[in-house]
Structures are given as C-alpha cells and as structure tokens.
Amino acid sequence: MVQGTSVRSVALSALPGSLWRAAFARPGDGGEPPGHEPYESYGPPDRELHKSYGPPGPESYEPYESYGPGDPDDPFPADVLRALPPGFAARVVARSGERAGGVVWPAAPDDGGCFPDEDGWIYVSNCALPLLGGVTALRFAPDGTLRGGYRILSGADRCGPGAATPWHTWISGERTPYGRVFECDPYGRRAPMPRLGMGLFTHAGVACDPDRGVVYLTEGEPDGCLYRFRPDDRGDLTTGVLEVLAGDPGEESVTWERVPIPALPDHVPHYVPLREQVRGARRFAGGGDCHFSDGLMRFVTEGDGRVWAYDAARECLTVLHETAGTPGGCADGGFTLVAGDRAAPFLRVTGGWAVTGPAMSPDGDRLYFSCRPSRSGRPAPAVVTVEVRGPFHDLFRA
Numbered sequence: 369m370v371q372g373t374s375v376r377s378v379a380l381s382a383l384p385g386s387l388w389r390a391a392f393a394r395p396g397d398g399g400e401p402p403g404h405e406p407y408e409s410y411g412p413p414d415r416e417l418h419k420s421y422g423p424p425g426p427e428s429y430e431p432y433e434s435y436g437p438g439d440p441d442d443p444f445p446a447d448v449l450r451a452l453p454p455g456f457a458a459r460v461v462a463r464s465g466e467r468a469g470g471v472v473w474p475a476a477p478d479d480g481g482c483f484p485d486e487d488g489w490i491y492v493s494n495c496a497l498p499l500l501g502g503v504t505a506l507r508f509a510p511d512g513t514l515r516g517g518y519r520i521l522s523g524a525d526r527c528g529p530g531a532a533t534p535w536h537t538w539i540s541g542e543r544t545p546y547g548r549v550f551e552c553d554p555y556g557r558r559a560p561m562p563r564l565g566m567g568l569f570t571h572a573g574v575a576c577d578p579d580r581g582v583v584y585l586t587e588g589e590p591d592g593c594l595y596r597f598r599p600d601d602r603g604d605l606t607t608g609v610l611e612v613l614a615g616d617p618g619e620e621s622v623t624w625e626r627v628p629i630p631a632l633p634d635h636v637p638h639y640v641p642l643r644e645q646v647r648g649a650r651r652f653a654g655g656g657d658c659h660f661s662d663g664l665m666r667f668v669t670e671g672d673g674r675v676w677a678y679d680a681a682r683e684c685l686t687v688l689h690e691t692a693g694t695p696g697g698c699a700d701g702g703f704t705l706v707a708g709d710r711a712a713p714f715l716r717v718t719g720g721w722a723v724t725g726p727a728m729s730p731d732g733d734r735l736y737f738s739c740r741p742s743r744s745g746r747p748a749p750a751v752v753t754v755e756v757r758g759p760f761h762d763l764f765r766a
Contacts, residue, residue, distance in 0.1 A: 372454075372676075380707045380760060382714075382726035382735060383659055415552070416536050456758030461506065461514060461736070464751035469517030474504055477738035477753055479530035479550075480576075480725025481538055483554045489729045491736045492520065492538050492554050493753065494527040499712070501527040501539050512734065512757070520552045521560040525673070529657075531574040532727075535603040541571030543588055546633075549574075551605050563605045564631035566597045569642050571660035575665055576694075577680060584665050584678075586655030593649050594667070596624060612649045613678075618685040622650065652676075662709060703737070705760060712763045715756075732760055 386739055452458060462468035464475045465544040474495035483490045487506060503521040508514060521527070521540055525548075528543040538552040540560075549566040553559075553707030581602035585595045599608035611624035625646045632639065636659045643649070653671025660666075666688065667680040702725050704713045715737075720742025727736050735756045741749045 379730035380705060380728050381661075381738070382728055383704050383706060383711075408728050425505075440620075453758070453763070455762075456756055458754055458756045460752045461755045462517075462753040464753075468753075469506055471504060471517035471519060473517070473753065474502070475751065476501075476740075477504075477751060478528045478724050479540075480727045480736060480738065481530060481532035481554075482727045482729050482736065483532065483536055483538075484730040485555065489731075490554050491727060491729075492552070493508065493725050494530045494540050496528045496543065496714060499523075499525050501525055501542070503527060503530070503550075504738075505540060505554055505556065508729075512755070518552060518556050520556055521550055524548070529571050529574045529586075531576050531583070533576050533583075534578040535601075537607075539574050539576070539583065541574055543569050543571055547730075549572045549585075551616065561593075561606075563597075564656060565608055565610060566628065567595060567610050567630040567642050568632070569595075572655040572761065573667055575658040575660040575667070577660050577665070579663075580680065582680075584658055584667075585662065586652075586658050586667050587643065587654055588670075589643065590654055590671060591651040592655040593643055594652060595627070596653065611621050612643075612646050614648045615685075615739045616647065618651065620686055622678075622683060622685050625649070628718065661706065705735075705763060707732075707761070707764050710764050714760075714763065728760070733757060735760065 373697050462473040464477065466473060466515070474493065474497065476496040478494040478496040480491060480493040488507065488509045490505050490507050492503055494503055495501045501524040502519055504517065505520050506514060506517045520538070524540070524542055525542060525547065526543040527540045529541040531539050533539060535549075536554065536700070538554050540550045540552055542548050546568045547570055548568060548573065549563045549719075550560045551563050552752070566583065566585065570588040570592070571585060572592065573586035575584045576582070577584070581599055583605070585597065585599045587593050587595070593615040595604070595610060596613075597608050597610050599605050610627045610630040612627055613622050614625045615622040625648070627642055628645050629640075630642060632642065653669045656668035656670045658665060658667035663680055667676050667678075669676065673690065674687050676685060678685050678689050703715060703723060704711050705728075717739070722740045724738045724740065725736070728734070729736070736753065737752060738753045740751050
C-alpha cells in the first residue's frame with residue numbers, strides 16, 4: 369500500500385459527459401442535477417484573467433503561454449471552451465509529443481486523477497496507445513508551478529480506464545481482450561504492480577468504493593459483464609476475489625458469482641475466457657465509464673446509451689437513464705462538477721474536441737483534463753492537457 373505525505377479531504381470531483389446527467393440521481397428520481405442549469409455563453413472574458421499565473425518552472429520546463437477563449441493564435445481554447453464562468457482562467461500545462469517537466473507527454477491521454485503531494489499535488493494520466501501505453505505524472509507546487517514530470521507505468525497496452533484508490537494509488541486498466549490491471553504509485557517511489565487477480569479482459573471503466581475497499585470494473589465488449597474485486601485485506605489489491613454480476617435481465621435484485629480463474633492465459637489447453645466461466649453472468653451492451661459516489665456505482669453501457677446504478681448496500685441494479693450521450697464527453701461536450709449531494713454542469717466543448725481525464729486538485733481550486741481534437745481536422749492540432757483555475761466551490765453556493 370502506498371500512502372501520500374499528506375491528506376486533504378475535498379469532496380469535489382468531475383464526471384465525464386457520459387455520466388453527468390446521473391451524477392447524483394437516485395434510482396427513479398429523474399436524475400437531473402439539483403438546482404443548477406448548464407452555463408450559457410458569456411462574452412469575451414477579461415484577458416487579465418487568462419494570463420499564466422505562478423512563477424516560471426525549473427529550467428527543464430518551458431512554461432506554455434496561456435491563451436484566453438477566442439484567441440485566434442491557438443486552437444486551444446478557442447475551439448475547445450464554449451464558455452468559462454467569470455473569474456475562471458485556463459492554461460495549457462502539457463502538449464502531446466512535447467516535454468513537460470522533463471517528460472514527453474503522451475499522445476493519447478485518457479483517464480486521469482489527482483493526488484496530494486506534501487504542499488502541492490500530482491496529476492496522473494493514462495496513455496491509450498497500443499503497446500506504448502502507460503501512465504505519466506505531473507507534479508505541481510502550491511502556486512501551480514510545474515515541478516517535474518515522470519512515468520509511473522511504461523510498456524502497457526491501451527491504458528484507458530483508471531481510478532484513484534482511497535489509499536492513494538492509481539489503478540490503470542488495459543483496453544484489450546486480455547488486458548491487465550496495474551496498480552501504480554503516483555509518487556514514483558515504487559514500481560507498478562500487475563494485479564492479475566482483477567482479471568484479464570477488455571477493461572473499460574474502473575471505480576472504487578471507499579467504504580468497502582471494493583473495486584468495480586466494466587467490460588468493453590458488445591455483451592460485456594460487470595465485475596467487482598474484493599481484496600482479502602482492505603487497501604491491498606495483491607490478493608482477493610473477482611466476482612461477476614449475475615441475474616436475469618430486467619430484474620433489480622442481483623447476485624455476485626466468483627470467477628474461478630481470473631488470470632487464465634489464452635494459450636493453455638481447454639482455455640475458457642474469463643467472461644465465459646460463470647454461467648448466468650449478466651450481459652450489458654458494451655461497458656463504459658463508471659463512477660462510485662453516495663453509495664451508488666454508476667456506469668454507462670455504450671451500445672444502448674443507458675446509465676445504470678448499482679446500490680452497494682441493497683445489492684440491486686436499476687436504469688437511471690435511457691440516453692447517456694457519448695462516453696468521455698465526446699458528444700455532449702463537457703462534464704459536471706460534483707460536491708456532496710450536489711452537481712453543477714460546468715463546461716461545454718465545441719469544435720469536435722473530446723474531453724478525457726477530468727480530475728480536481730486536492731484543494732478543489734484547479735481542474736485538469738485533456739482535449740483531443742477532431743480527427744476530421746486538417747492539419748489536426750495537438751492534443752493538449754489543460755488546467756482551469758477558479759472559485760469552483762462558489763458554483764455550489766445558493
């Protein structure tokens with residue numbers, strides 16, 4: 369188990385577009401965020417708000433110039449941000465293929481998370497490249513200066529889904545048919561560890577239950593399953609039990625059945641894929657993003673556009689919404705901030721950009737995410753990783 373040097377509890381996080389409508393919906397309540405509507409477009413903000421803040425970084429880091437929305441000199445954020453509320457500022461902290469803090473930032477950033485780090489914080493991002501995937505970290509000082517960058521996982525395959533654990537490690541899953549799960553140290557002190565007991569399959573989403581120490585995993589197959597991993601010791605994913613959700617379609621009451629051999633290689637005689645080992649495993653139309661909060665594990669099924677909710681205490685499953693939009697914020701172009709039992713749609717994206725890896729800094733005053741440009745653009749602008757700074761907690765004051 370890896371622990372940070374300090375812990376600051378801030379109940380403020382960001383959900384991707386595919387989950388925002390169900391951010392804090394209870395089964396049967398309609399699912400709209402309470403008391404908030406999406407922000408409308410504002411006029412051009414004061415350019416003073418969009419100047420880069422904080423002293424320049426170390427010599428190994430060339431700080432990127434900050435641009436305000438509507439600046440014609442750079443595709444970000446003119447084509448990316450539809451509107452930022454007054455008082456918020458944005459800057460690029462890394463561009464794919466270029467060095468940031470001494471490390472080359474990955475070309476396909478995906479899920480991301482933040483961790484406390486003494487007086488600063490760390491942002492980690494998965495890389496979804498085939499065979500060259502992994503996880504890269506950026507370390508920030510209290511004023512936002514980039515202190516450095518480093519890899520915490522290399523040589524993995526299509527690392528897309530990820531989640532921060534309550535004990536301050538990062539779980540990264542491979543989105544391949546026999547994909548592994550790695551537990552990584554965001555502080556870079558310990559080597560990443562494959563957690564084969566969590567199953568070899570096409571990982572699509574990961575979510576942690578902080579109260580029970582359970583990890584939920586969705587499967588990115590047209591008829592994918594839903595799994596949960598119960599570690600033998602809370603906070604230690606070395607050993608445990610992998611279970612698959614079972615039950616009849618349409619039934620709220622579900623059961624969990626143990627997967628006999630979670631890490632069976634495909635080359636052994638009489639090979640039986642993990643997803644076929646339990647008769648009666650419930651099938652879903654392509655698993656996607658998932659998130660755990662307020663006692664519910666919500667996940668998206670991409671094939672039918674549904675958002676589901678699994679109640680961990682009652683062990684029942686319901687459909688929250690029939691239409692989820694495109695996972696990761698690609699279609700509805702944004703994500704929602706959540707705090708306690710409240711949710712506030714925050715950002716809309718235009719120009720065909722896809723948003724990935726939203727995560728809040730531990731103090732809740734900075735939001736990080738990556739933006740991938742539309743594939744139709746010629747020439748395509750670079751993928752960028754962005755920091756938005758502002759009074760996020762004020763969005764929840766009514």
